[in-house]
Amino acid sequence: MTRHITAHSAQLAGTIRGFTLVEILVATSIGLIILAAVSQVFVTSRSTFMLEEGLARLQENGRFSMEFIGQDVRMSGNLGCLQKYSVLAGTIAETVDNRLSNSTDYGWDFSSGQHLAGHTYTGGGTTLGDWTPALPGTINGLTYFTDEEVSENTDVLVIRRAEAASFKLTTAVPADGTPNIGTPNGLKNDDIVLITDCNFGDIFQITSSGDPNADGDLPHGVGGAPGNATANLSRRYGINSEVSKVVTRIYYVGPGTDDVTPTLYRKDINSGTANPVPQPLVDNVEVLRVLFGEDTDAPSNNQANIYQQANDVVNWTDVVSVRIALLVRTGEESGSDFDTKTYSLAGTPFGPINDRRQRRVFTSTIQIRNPIPAS
Numbered sequence: 001m002t003r004h005i006t007a008h009s010a011q012l013a014g015t016i017r018g019f020t021l022v023e024i025l026v027a028t029s030i031g032l033i034i035l036a037a038v039s040q041v042f043v044t045s046r047s048t049f050m051l052e053e054g055l056a057r058l059q060e061n062g063r064f065s066m067e068f069i070g071q072d073v074r075m076s077g078n079l080g081c082l083q084k085y086s087v088l089a090g091t092i093a094e095t096v097d098n099r100l101s102n103s104t105d106y107g108w109d110f111s112s113g114q115h116l117a118g119h120t121y122t123g124g125g126t127t128l129g130d131w132t133p134a135l136p137g138t139i140n141g142l143t144y145f146t147d148e149e150v151s152e153n154t155d156v157l158v159i160r161r162a163e164a165a166s167f168k169l170t171t172a173v174p175a176d177g178t179p180n181i182g183t184p185n186g187l188k189n190d191d192i193v194l195i196t197d198c199n200f201g202d203i204f205q206i207t208s209s210g211d212p213n214a215d216g217d218l219p220h221g222v223g224g225a226p227g228n229a230t231a232n233l234s235r236r237y238g239i240n241s242e243v244s245k246v247v248t249r250i251y252y253v254g255p256g257t258d259d260v261t262p263t264l265y266r267k268d269i270n271s272g273t274a275n276p277v278p279q280p281l282v283d284n285v286e287v288l289r290v291l292f293g294e295d296t297d298a299p300s301n302n303q304a305n306i307y308q309q310a311n312d313v314v315n316w317t318d319v320v321s322v323r324i325a326l327l328v329r330t331g332e333e334s335g336s337d338f339d340t341k342t343y344s345l346a347g348t349p350f351g352p353i354n355d356r357r358q359r360r361v362f363t364s365t366i367q368i369r370n371p372i373p374a375s
Contacts, residue, residue, distance in 0.1 A: 054330030054331060054332055054334055054357075054358060055330065055358055057284075057330065057331060058284070058328050058329065058330050058358060058359075058360055059360070061282045061283070061284055061285065061328050062326060062328045062360060062362040063362075064281070064282050065264050065281070065282045065285055065326050065328065065362065066324065066326065066362055066364050068251075068264070068266065068281055068282070069157065069251055069324055069366075070324070070364060070366050072159045072161065072249050072251075073116075073157075073159060073322045073324070073366045073368065074366055074367070074368065074369050075159075075161050075164070075369060075370070076115045076116050076159045076160065076161050076368055076370065077115030077116070077160070077161060077368060077369075077370035078161045078162050078164075078369070078370050079096065079110070079161075079162050079194055079196065079201060079244075079246075079370075080162050080166050080194060080196050080198075080201075080242055080244045081166075081196060081198040081242060082095060082096070082194075082196040082198055082199070082200075082201045095199070095200055095201065096110065096194075096196075096200070096201045096202070096203060097200070097201070097202045097203070097233075097234040098110060098202075098203045099202050099203060099204040099220065099228050099229060099230055099233070099234070100192070100203060100204065100205060100226050100227070100228060100229060101224075101226045101227045101228065101229045102140055102226045103203075103226075103229070105139055105140060105226060106136045106139055106144060106248075106269075107139075107142065107144070107226075107248050107269040107270075107272070107276075108192055108203070108226065108246070108248065108269070108272075109160070110160050110194070110203055110246055110248075114160070114316040114317075115159070115160045115161065115316075115370070116157075116158065116159060116160070116292065116316060116319050116322065116368070117158035117160075117310065117316065118155060118156060118157050118158055118290050118292065118309075118310030118313075119131035119132065119133060119134070119135055119155060119156040119158075119310055119311075120132050120155055120290075120309040120310045120311045120312075121152065121153055121154055121155055122311065123152075124152075125152065126147060126148045126149075126150060126151065126152050127147045127148075128145060128146075128147060130152065131150070131155075131156060132310075132311040133310075133311065135150065135156065140225070140226065140272070141225060141272075142225070142269075142272055142275060142276075143275045144250075144267075144269070144275075144276065148255075149254055149278070150252045150253070150254050151252075151253045151254050151255065151262055151286075151287075153287055153350060154252060154253040154286075154287050154288045154289070155252075155288055155289050155290045155309075155310065156250060156251070156252040156288075156290075157250065157251040157252070157288070157290045157322075157324075158248065158249075158250050159248070159249045159250075159251075160246070160247075160248045160249075161246070161247065161249070162194050162244040162245065162246045162247075163244055163245045163246070163247060165186070165244065165245070166242040166243065166244040167181035167182065167185050167242060167243050167244075168181065168239070168240065168241070168242050169181060169195075169237060169238070169239050169240075169241050169242070169243070170182050170216065170239075171239060172236065172237065172238045172239045172241075173233070173236065173237050173241075174236050175232045175233045175234065175235055175236055176231070176232045176233075177233075178217050178218060178219050178220075179195055179217075179218045179237070179243060180215075180216045180217050180218070181216050181218065181243050182216045183213060183214055183215065183216045184213050184214075185212065185213055185216060186213060186245075187206060187212045187213055187218070187245060188206070188211070188212060188213060189206055189207070189208050189209075189211075189212065190205060190206060190207075190224065190225075190271040190272065190273045190274075191205070191206050191212075191245055191270055191271060192204070192205050192206075192245070192246055192247075192270050192271065192272075193205075193206060193218065193243050193244060193245050193246060194243065194244050194245075194246050195233065195237055195241060195242070195243050196237075196241060196242060196244075197237050197238055197240070197241040198241075200234070200235060202233045202234050202235075203246060204220040204228050204233070205220065205224060205226065205227060205228055205271075205272070206218050206219065206220065207219050207220055207221040207223070207224050207227070207228065218243065220233070224272065224273070225272035225273050226272040227272070245270065246270065247268050247269065247270045248268070248269040248270070249266060249267070249268055249269075250266065250267040250268075250269070250276070251264065251265070251266055251288065252264075252265055252267075252288065253265070253285055253286065253287060253288045254278070256280065256283055257280060261283050261284060261331075262283075262284065262285055262286045262329075263280045263281070263282065263283045263284075263285060264280075264281045264282040264283075264285040264288065264326075265278045265279060265280055265281065266278075266279045266281055267279065283331070284328060284329050284330065284331050285326055285327070285328050286327045286328065286329055286350075286359070287325075287326065287327040287343075287345055287350055288324070288325075288326055289324075289325040289326075289345040289346040289348050290309075290310065290322060290323070290324060290325075290346070291307040291308060291309060291322070291323040291325075291346045291347070292307065292308055292309075292310060292313050292316075292319045292321075292322055292323075293305075293306070293307050293319065293320055293321035293322065293323065293365070294306050294307075294308060294313065294314065294315070294318040294319055294320070295318050295319075295320045296318060300318075300320075302320050303320065304320055304321045307323055307346075319368070320367065320368055321365055321366060321367045321368060322365070322366050322368070323346055323363070323364070323365045323366075324346075324362075324363065324364050324365075324366065325345035325346040325348075325361060325362070325363045326345075326361070326362040326363075327343055327345055327350060327359060327360075327361055327362075328359065328360055328362060329357045329358065329359045330357045330358045330359075332357070333355055333356035333357050334356060334357075334358070335356055335358075336356070337356065338354050338355065338356055339351070339352060339353050339354065339355055339356065339357060339358070339359060340352040340354060341359070343359065343361050344361070345361060345363075346363070
């Protein structure tokens with residue numbers, strides 16, 4: 001019995017053997033090839049996903065940017081029911097009485113006919129003088145821009161308009177009276193507003209010691225910043241008159257909150273007591289270029305004959321449209337190809353950048369709804 005078991009064990013030992021070194025090397029090589037192929041598929045898929053996601057975000061950022069700017073450009077010059085023109089007068093300067101002190105200052109020059117303005121980048125750095133006309137610094141205690149706040153190669157667009165929301169007077173008000181528009185209205189002390197009966201209008205600053213949003217009263221005493229030059233309105237306003245908040249809105253590209261990512265910003269100027277606060281709107285917007293369409297026909301047909309940079313505009317009251325060009329990039333680098341293209345933005349070349357981000361140019365020509373008719 002013992003001899004039989006021993007013989008059987010020997011027989012099994014003869015049939016059991018391990019892998020040879022060659023077999024192990026072959027199996028390992030095949031495994032590495034399969035692993036490399038799977039890794040390559042993963043890397044390619046991830047790279048494609050990142051590229052597609054970046055391009056989708058790029059498209060989204062471009063659309064959002066154009067939507068923000070386009071809405072304001074279309075409404076530039078809006079002064080409520082006055083519509084910047086009166087058949088009784090003929091020009092904006094005659095229909096709107098700016099009651100503010102320093103009424104021609106950058107922030108609230110609403111009655112000169114320059115409802116649009118701009119600053120063209122013409123320099124080689126980021127100081128205020130690198131734009132034409134130069135970016136405003138501190139005027140009468142209010143700081144509009146500082147050096148390095150706006151990125152090089154980008155223009156600055158300025159829009160003056162009344163907000164869409166308006167409020168009817170609760171009662172008629174004499175020239176030396178206090179308008180009341182009821183509550184709530186969202187207005188606050190130091191806001192600059194327009195009151196109009198649709199034929200004429202006054203621009204003044206609210207100088208209440210109370211809360212206009214709580215009591216609806218809109219006092220307009222002398223003094224303040226910029227303050228009112230006179231305590232009286234230019235005329236009596238009837239009960240159908242309306243009041244709107246007016247604002248000077250500025251668009252530009254500057255360093256993001258991380259001081260690296262280029263970002264589209266907006267500033268609102270409506271008070272002489274506080275510096276305008278930059279509002280970041282859309283990130284990864286690298287360049288903003290602006291051209292202004294002038295209608296040089298006589299008589300005017302409200303169609304642009306020529307598009308000019310801000311520093312070349314001859315008569316701002318002839319501007320009837322605005323051409324916006326934006327260069328938008330992906331947030332992350334992807335792919336292996338470097339961006340060596342030169343982009344044309346409203347006729348101005350930009351690039352090459354020589355990184356691995358994707359870029360697109362967005363262009364839109366926007367007609368102004370409230371152009372100033374020729375007088």
